[in-house]
Structures are given as C-alpha cells and as structure tokens.
Amino acid sequence: MPRHSYTYKALNSLVGKAIHRYGMIADGDRIAVGLSGGKDSMTLLWALAERLKRVPVDYTLLPIYVDPGFPGGFAENLSMACRQMGFDLHVDYSDHGPMAHSDANRENPCFLCARMRRKRLFQIADKLGCSKLALGHNKDDVIETLFMNICYAGEISTMVPRQEFFNGRFTVIRPLAMVDENSIQRFARAQDFPRFANPCPSAGNTKRSEIKGMLQTLYRSNRKIRGNIYRAMSHVKPKYLLK
Ligand SMILES: Nc1ncnc2c1ncn2[C@@H]1O[C@H](COP(=O)(O)OP(=O)(O)OP(=O)(O)O)[C@@H](O)[C@H]1O
Incomplete structure (x- = not known):
C-alpha cells in the first residue's frame, strides 16, 4: 500500500496515538503478539513492525499462534506468511477447540476456548x-464488548487498551483499540495478507455476532453513533448512574 495513502497514514497515526495515550510500549520491551491468522492480528504485527523502523524506541516482537486443534489447521501457512514478514512464528498445538465443543464442556464453547x-x-x-x-x-471489538457486558453480564465495562495482570508482572496491550474494523479490512486487503478460513464450527455464530449485527443496523441510521458510543466510554457521569 502506498505510504501516502489515507488508510496507511490513518492506521499508523491511530496506532501511535493509542500507544502514547496508554503508555503501551517502552524501550527494551519484549512483546509477544497473539496471531490468529485473521486480518486484525496480521495488521497488528505489521503496524508494530513498521513503527519499529520509525521511532527511537527499541522493542522485540515475538508472534505466537495457539492452534485450536481443529482438522484443516493452517499453522504452517501462517508460519510461512510470518517468515515473509521477517518473523519466526511460535506455534503451540492445542486441543482447546474440540475440547470446548465436546459434551464434557457445560460452558459456552467460545468462553472456555478463549x-x-x-x-x-x-x-x-x-x-x-x-x-x-x-x-x-x-x-469495534471494544464497543461490542461494552454491549456484551451490559446485555449478558449486567455490568458497564469493556476490554481496556492496556491491562495489567498478576500484580503488574504482565501487561496486555491492544494497539488497534482506536482503529475501526473497516479500516483494518481495507488495509489488510491492500496489503494482500493471506486469508485463512476459520475451522471453528462456532465461527460467525456467537452472541458477539448478534451484537455486531445490531450495532451495524444502528450505525446505518446515523453515522455519528459509532464515534459517540466509543467516546461515551471515557465520558462517564457516575452521578447519573444508578446506585
Ligand atoms: N489462536 C490464537 N493464537 C494467538 N492469538 C490469538 C488466537 N486467536 C486470537 N488471538 C488474539 O486475540 C485477538 C482477538 O481474537 P478474536 O478471536 O476476537 O479475533 P478477531 O477480533 O477476529 O481478530 P483477528 O482478525 O486477528 O482474528 C486476535 O486479534 C489475536 O491477537
């Protein structure tokens, strides 16, 4: 994709903004990058690698793929795509997918698998x-999670761009948290990232897909709604919520 194109500039600018605003990356960081084979994580790896060439902050990227263990996996092809980007993919072969869909599991398969x-x-x-x-x-994931948590957990919360675990020993960062899905889709298409069919039987058939559909209908009615919902998450008036 040409460097002067709007999609390219907008992606880099929003990733940079999120990294700065939430203090996501420091000099010397070793960052594991979760790759699923989808457009978002491929774009993420690309954006973090590209940024490394432009900023005076040095960090190391280590992509990881946890193969869910369904027949027809694509780990080798994903490894090849990573090699072409200059990375060695760490693949972990698991049986999480079939296990989560087995009769032994009484929970929601997506919940257990995740x-x-x-x-x-x-x-x-x-x-x-x-x-x-x-x-x-x-x-869009951040917005959908807000609605998932309201509708199915009865709480107002979402996935945050930077989250510490185990008393700060570990930090999850989400550098695409300010980039909307359509822009990522356009970018991934322009970059010709490989597309891997998701072998999971629950793919596209989840509560999240229902919420996504509902939000799409809402967005079509007024183009300001997506931005307003996103902004509302950092403009909370506790005084006007219930006790
Ligand atoms: N099998 C996996 N191995 C490693 N990381 C994963 C895997 N699946 C998901 N992830 C990480 O978790 C993030 C969210 O996963 P989710 O399944 O919601 O994917 P998504 O929103 O469709 O994104 P993508 O387009 O990257 O698949 C991914 O972007 C990726 O960083």
Missing part, C-alpha cells in the same frame, strides 16, 4: 521472556 487460549498465551509469552502481550482487538 480462556484456555489466553492462559496458554500468557504461559508461552512468559517462557519467551516477554512481559507484554499484544492482541489485535480493534475499536
């Missing part, structure tokens, strides 16, 4: 000497 994946990502990142884990959640 929890096991996050635990594994922390363990691998730790083994690789990283104290930060970068994830590819974007602005």
Whole structure:
C-alpha cells in the first residue's frame, strides 16, 4: 500500500496515538503478539513492525499462534506468511477447540476456548521472556464488548487498551483499540495478507455476532453513533448512574 495513502497514514497515526495515550510500549520491551491468522492480528504485527523502523524506541516482537486443534489447521501457512514478514512464528498445538465443543464442556464453547487460549498465551509469552502481550482487538471489538457486558453480564465495562495482570508482572496491550474494523479490512486487503478460513464450527455464530449485527443496523441510521458510543466510554457521569 502506498505510504501516502489515507488508510496507511490513518492506521499508523491511530496506532501511535493509542500507544502514547496508554503508555503501551517502552524501550527494551519484549512483546509477544497473539496471531490468529485473521486480518486484525496480521495488521497488528505489521503496524508494530513498521513503527519499529520509525521511532527511537527499541522493542522485540515475538508472534505466537495457539492452534485450536481443529482438522484443516493452517499453522504452517501462517508460519510461512510470518517468515515473509521477517518473523519466526511460535506455534503451540492445542486441543482447546474440540475440547470446548465436546459434551464434557457445560460452558459456552467460545468462553472456555478463549480462556484456555489466553492462559496458554500468557504461559508461552512468559517462557519467551516477554512481559507484554499484544492482541489485535480493534475499536469495534471494544464497543461490542461494552454491549456484551451490559446485555449478558449486567455490568458497564469493556476490554481496556492496556491491562495489567498478576500484580503488574504482565501487561496486555491492544494497539488497534482506536482503529475501526473497516479500516483494518481495507488495509489488510491492500496489503494482500493471506486469508485463512476459520475451522471453528462456532465461527460467525456467537452472541458477539448478534451484537455486531445490531450495532451495524444502528450505525446505518446515523453515522455519528459509532464515534459517540466509543467516546461515551471515557465520558462517564457516575452521578447519573444508578446506585
Ligand atoms: N489462536 C490464537 N493464537 C494467538 N492469538 C490469538 C488466537 N486467536 C486470537 N488471538 C488474539 O486475540 C485477538 C482477538 O481474537 P478474536 O478471536 O476476537 O479475533 P478477531 O477480533 O477476529 O481478530 P483477528 O482478525 O486477528 O482474528 C486476535 O486479534 C489475536 O491477537
């Protein structure tokens, strides 16, 4: 993608803004990057690598993929795509996907699978000497999570751009938290990132997809709504909430 294009500049600028605003990256950081094979995490790896060439802050990126263990996995092709970007992908073969969809699991499969994946990502990142884990959640994910938490957990909260775990020993960062999904889609298409079909039987059939559909309908009615919802999350008036 040409460096002067709007999508390229907007992506780098919003990633830079998020990194600054939330103090996400410091000199000498070793950052594990969770790669799922999707557009968001590929864009994330690309943006963090690109930034490294432009800023006077030195950090190391270590991409990790936790293979959920469904037949028809794409770990080797994803490793190849990473090599082309100059990275060695750390692949962890798991059975989280089939286990979460088995009769033994009485929880929501997505919930269990995501929890096991996050635990594994922390363990691998730790083994690789990283104290930060970068994830590819974007602005739309942040908004959807707000509605998921209101509708299904009865609380007003979302996933934050920077979150500390284990008394600050570990930090999750989300450098795409200010970038909307459409821009990432355009960018990933222009960069010709490989597309891998998600082999998970629950893909596209989740509570999150329902919320996403509802929000899309709302956005079509007024183009200011997405930005207003996002802004509302840092403009809370506790005095006007219930006790
Ligand atoms: N199997 C995995 N291995 C490593 N990291 C993962 C994996 N799945 C998801 N992640 C990380 O968690 C983030 C959010 O995952 P989610 O499944 O919600 O993907 P998404 O929003 O569709 O993003 P993407 O386009 O990167 O798949 C991803 O962007 C990625 O950083």
